[in-house]
Amino acid sequence: MTLTAPGVFPPPPDRPPGPRVPRHGMASAIAVVLTLSVAYAVGQILYWTAPDIVSPSPWVKIWLLPEPTPFKVTRVLLVVGWCVATLLALALLLTRRRATAATAAPTGDTGSEQAEPMARFDATARPRLTLRACQFGILGALVLPFAVMPLAALGSNLPQLLLCLPTTGAALFLVHRAQLYRRMPGWLLLAGFGWGVLIGGGFGLVMITWFQRYGAGYFLDFQRPRDSIREIYTLFCLNGAVVAEFGKAAGIAVLFLLFRRHIDGVVSGVVVGAAVGLGHNLTETVHYLGFVNPEHHPAQFWDRQVVGLMAAHVAFSALAGAGFGAARWLPERRDRWVAVGGGLLAAVGGHFETDVVLMRLDQSRGEWFSHNETLSLLLGIPLMTVITSGVFVALYVLILRRGLRAQAAGLARALHAEAASGPSGGAAVTGPEVALLLSPARRLLLEMRVWRRDGTAGLRHLVRFQQAQLDLATQRWHRERVGADSFIPDEQQLREKVIDLKGLGGTSGTSEVPARKGLS
Amino acid sequence: MKHGFRLVRLSALAVATALLVLGPSAPASAQCAGPTYHGGLPVRVGACPEGVAGGASGAVWAVVVLAAGLWIAYARSRSRATTDTDLELIDAVFSEAVTETAGDAHGEGEEGLRHAWP
Amino acid sequence: MTHEQEQEQDRDRDRLADEPERGPRPYVRLMAAIGAGGLVAATVAVVVSVSTDPVMQLPESVPTLPSDFSTGDLPTSLPSMPELPSDLPTDYTTNLPTAIPTEDLPTALPSDLLPSFPTDFPSLPSLPEMPSLPQAGGAS
Secondary structure: OOOOOOOOOOOOOOOOOOOOOOOOHHHHHHHHHHHHHHHHHHHHHHHHOOOOOOOOOHHHHHHHOOOOHHHHHHHHHHHHHHHHHHHHHHHHHHHHHHHHHHHOOOOOOHHHOOHHHHHHHHHHHHHHHHHHHHHHHHHHHHHHHHHHHHHHHHHOOHHHHHHHHHHHHHHHHHHHHOOOOOOOOHHHHHHHHHHHHHHHHHHHHHHHHHHHHHHHHHHOOOOOHHHHHHHHHHHHHHHHHHHHHHHHHHHHHHHHHHOOOOOOOHHHHHHHHHHHHHHHHHHHHHHHHHHOOHHHHHHHHHHHHHHOOOOHHHHHHHHHHHHHHHHOOOOOHHHHHHHHHHHHHHHHHHHHHHHHHHHHHHHHHHHHOOOOHHHHHHHHHHHHHHHHHHHHHHHHHHHHHHHHHHHHHHHHHHHHHHHHOHHHHHHHOOHHHHHHHOOHHHHHHHHHHHHHHHHHHHHHHHHHHHHHHHHHHHHHHHHOOOOOOOOOOOHHHHHHHHHHHHHHOHHHHHHHHHHHHHHO | OHHHHHHHHHHHHHHHHHHHHHOOOOOOOOOOOOOOOOOOOOOOOOOOOHHHHHHHHHHHHHHHHHHHHHHHHHHHHHOHHHHHHHHHHHHHHHHHHHHHHHHOOOHHHHHHHHOOOO | OOHHHHHHHHHHHHHHHOHHHHOOOOOHHHHHHHHHHHHHHHHHHHHHHHHOOOOOOOOOOOOOOOOOOOHHHOOOOOOOOOOOOOOOOOOOOOOOOOOOOOOOOOOOOOOOOHHHOOOOOOOOOOOOOOOOOOOOOOOO
8 A cells, every 4th residue: 555656646547637636635634633723722711811700500510610630631742733733834845845846956977867767766765755744743733732632531430441442343343344345454453443443432522521611601591491491401412522522533534635545435435434433433432431330330331332332323324325325426526515514514413413402302211111210221222222323324235335336347347357357367366256346245165264274364264365356356347437536446456456465376276285195 | 205205204313302302300319320421420310120230231242142053053054055165266276276285396385475465 | 029129228327327427517406405404494593592591501510619718809890799590590691500510400491580680780890810720521
């Protein structure tokens, strides 16, 4: 995988060149992350200008609690991060200026023409690395301070974290394998998960803390206390929904902008979104478990890690991710905004509605089952979850199914073409393998068989090989689409990769051949 | 027609939710409270049947793991012939490549191991 | 049916199956519809939230307030309160509880309490700055 694929790949000769997609990946990613900082600054300003809260009533008492220490640390670190980012931006400008000066260096005599490409390579390679380092440094400096509050919550509740890891891990594995055909690299999924745990949750917590500190000042009206309390709580839930979903969506956006080569459709979009949602859910669960008495933990675990695991947070950010994934193949900017905006609206609206309606439904949950506590917990909580976020869960499952079906059809065509494309194609994918590659169930059973026979090394090699073949076919399918862009990698490189992995024989090959000899 | 039906379903859901929610609320102070997703300060949790919750969580996960195991075992037993064929196919694919490069230096096999997938 | 005809049929079926992604603008209408659904959900939430009382939101365990913040310590410039209506608890504004009880708090605002709130309630001076308490349940 190359982060810096140079230039535009020449289009295949029998097709007019596709629309040029702007390669503003890193710049746009930094812009997205800057909006998080801007939102934080807005929260700070609103807090400074908020009127004082003068009511000691218990209903607004929670707005008067002092700043938690992690919040204070976050505030300091954010300012530090801004300074670091500014310095790195300056370094970036200097490096870029030096790099362009080096490549624009005048070439005098012809004798040095042969040496020139080498000199240019040397002159641009190191600055390019520095450029990359500066860019990622800026991203990190702007984003990492938000991780303080989740880290504090996770760190001070380690037993609870360990309790939730198996369930979240299993769900993450399920999300990974929900990509029935071509799968994105594991590190990308983990990056999304990590963002959800640290940054998504952190940004949400920071902004919610801000609102708790200024909300009542603006909106509590002593003349109409009841209405204004209703308004404050409505705005509180709305604020929570907006900041949580935008924090998560920012992660999806950054990963999409930086790794468009891998996020190539609604399936990968949903999967990345689901991973971010799972991370956020983990942080929120541990956060809540840390607040309540340990004797109340089982009920919270049931609510958040069993019933609601694939429901609330996962559903909302999966829909946001679907929007980003769909935007990959939309050449028109307006269409891209509609797709992404639709996903975000669904996420925010769903989160807001779930919060509000869940709390109201909860008040009457006891009556549904004649105050039978056991039934109310075992049936009532799932029923409430279905009522509030059922629609959104159904939506993301349907989109996933649709995307997978489209992938299967496209892959079938591409694999048949690849197998039939003569000696070079036949080397990568043989005819009999096509049916195997198109059947996820058969591949799974084969993987288990190979695991038993050749161990983990053999399994890993098989998986890598088949994923390389599927990647080759998927990119071939993508090349024929409307909206095909320059992020589709070079066909020959992918084919060579497959042949490399096949020609290795590797650990499974050397152990398979003796086995065959043994059989014969 | 389809849009109309969807609209009817949506409005029915909205009305049902509204009726459910806007009905008189019981002042049940010790009632077990459901989860909140707004990430704010913790809501009063109330007295939930914790033993039931713990047992149910464990039971659900045990059922899920068991179901997955059973499905895999069933699939394996049912399609054993297909898996055998697939295994032979994969063996053939790899051994073909090995015999193709058998003519080259043996060291290439070891070298290839270093070109791991990035 | 010959093998080629079967293959042709399969390919036709495949072509139809990935029809949603073959079009020039795949998923645009679907995402717009999903966004509209989100908007509907948000509207429902606003309507519900503004027309019903919120659930009482108090931390499960709050540290006891420091002892010097007792009822007698309100600033002397506090104007005398007007006569509160009789159905208000008498310690409503003057006696902050030392530890929030978790069991017997009302979960909804009593409907007959606030409408009878006097409209000319004088504004209280701002509370003395509370000394920094350990954060309720928060990690430090």
